[in-house]
Amino acid sequence: MTETIFMDEDIQREVLDELLWDPAVEASEIGVTVDAGVVTLTGTVETYSMSSAAEAAAHRVRGVKAVANNIQVTPPSDRTRTDTDIAKAAANALEWNARVPHQQIKTTVRDGWVTLEGHVRWHYQKVAAYKSVRDLMGVRGVSDLITVAAPSASAEEIKSKIEDSLTRSALLDVERIQVDVRDGKVILKGSVDSWVERDKAEKTAWAAPGVTDVENQIAVSS
Template structure:
């Protein structure tokens, strides 16, 4: 058997100084929307990051962890952030939680019940898959006032046929091989008694977490990843070439359909997938807008996909009066941790939701639309929210007008400073630091040029520019690896 040798960089390049990692994460948290950076303390020891302090929601807590996981040189994250949120009566919080689950098209039919005590939601019941369980937790995190979720009694039933060890291993490898977000070239997978052991090397802590999740969704009862090491050099392009070998349109179409099997929102609709030279077209009918959007995102994460044309039609199974949909959208926005403090107006006509008002930044603008898209009966969202830019680069939201007699201090944000913030975010991104991305800024508009490895990298580079404070991003990055040969 031929042995493939993978290049290994000098040991000196395998580590980033702990102090540099800490400084980078603190800077990223400060310029990232959706986190309370001034309440979070960061410490790093041997590449393991510890987050302590407070944040105002479970969504914010998770987001802070995700930001740290994606930083170059981070080997893992210990999240000790506590939730500090105004207290709500147990009955009110339980009502919010129950409405959130009932108005979500996917979780509405799940056999799940919730009890609430002092901000802790104890959820019990039965779901069919590990991914359905994760979806329930995601919905609950999006409710303001929830400080903790106890899911010890939320069981995963699974199907009648349980995968064998060999089938679990093969399924993990298949998913990883087609997932554009991970480089599994240096990863080994072994399964015994449904316990999966992962070993080898990945390029970021975020990739490691993604691979662990894949193992659970493939049917693992337990995952041991102690021997799966993180070294930031493992993400470089030369090690990824094998993953991006030419794929036929038939192979790509099959892989896209397979990704739908792992998405609880999309699974039951079986969208039709057509591929021509790597360009994917989705057709068919789904019952909700969230399923349509998730199907497109699932397809974009498949190796070989060059672009996606989403022609899925949204046809709710039951007629919902526009007035009822509008009220459900307003309720969802009001209970959301990120946009609940804003006076967002909503109008609904024939299932099309129009959002008006003002929010602080691009992140909140997009998030509000995403919240509306997750409500049963919404077929389309027209996002007319204005971005005030009030949060600027600090990530802090000003509450109310300045004290009488005081004038707000001007906060200059020259283009060269914005460009430098964008470059720093790219340089500390485990997936972007080595790629050819050039940044120019004029009047707050960032233009990105150069070449990146994948469409996922292109999307991430644009997102980081918005996070740094760009008013608009003109993303002209090209993708170097052809999707179809």
């Protein structure tokens, strides 16, 4: 199969179009440069959720190998919150999210930057905790240091379940992805055609019982 070549100027144009398409992004405030398939985002936005949405939009574009998010978050004066306000809001958001075992998570806020620590049994709980605080008013960034302490399972069992799930996926070509498991850590290798496929493979690996970490080495073809 002939490999598709994506030119940097084409990727830049499509990333800009994707930013304009996404209603969660203030595209006029964001700059885009591309070098060898690596996208760099610059500019200033009002919320961390806008920065995250812009990053996700760039990852959706074909040919993008990686994204460097250098967007600055500067809340307007009427949306600025003290660290105490943000900490209280974060604690409430985590407690009210049914997917989050909030008793196991410690939250620290400094200069608008939220740090999450603790441990959960499943990766989806880690993601839910991150999303709970990401969109809070006044948040400038989030460091998610939560670890996953999943129930133990054999490497063979984990590998088999992941490969079965990859095979079921209509989005992925399982023949191009290799799965290795060592002490609960999954290592993914191979190549895919888009960042969306790469992300799908990683999410699939995280869903397997017994997985404590995922190292995604899958390359995005260009």
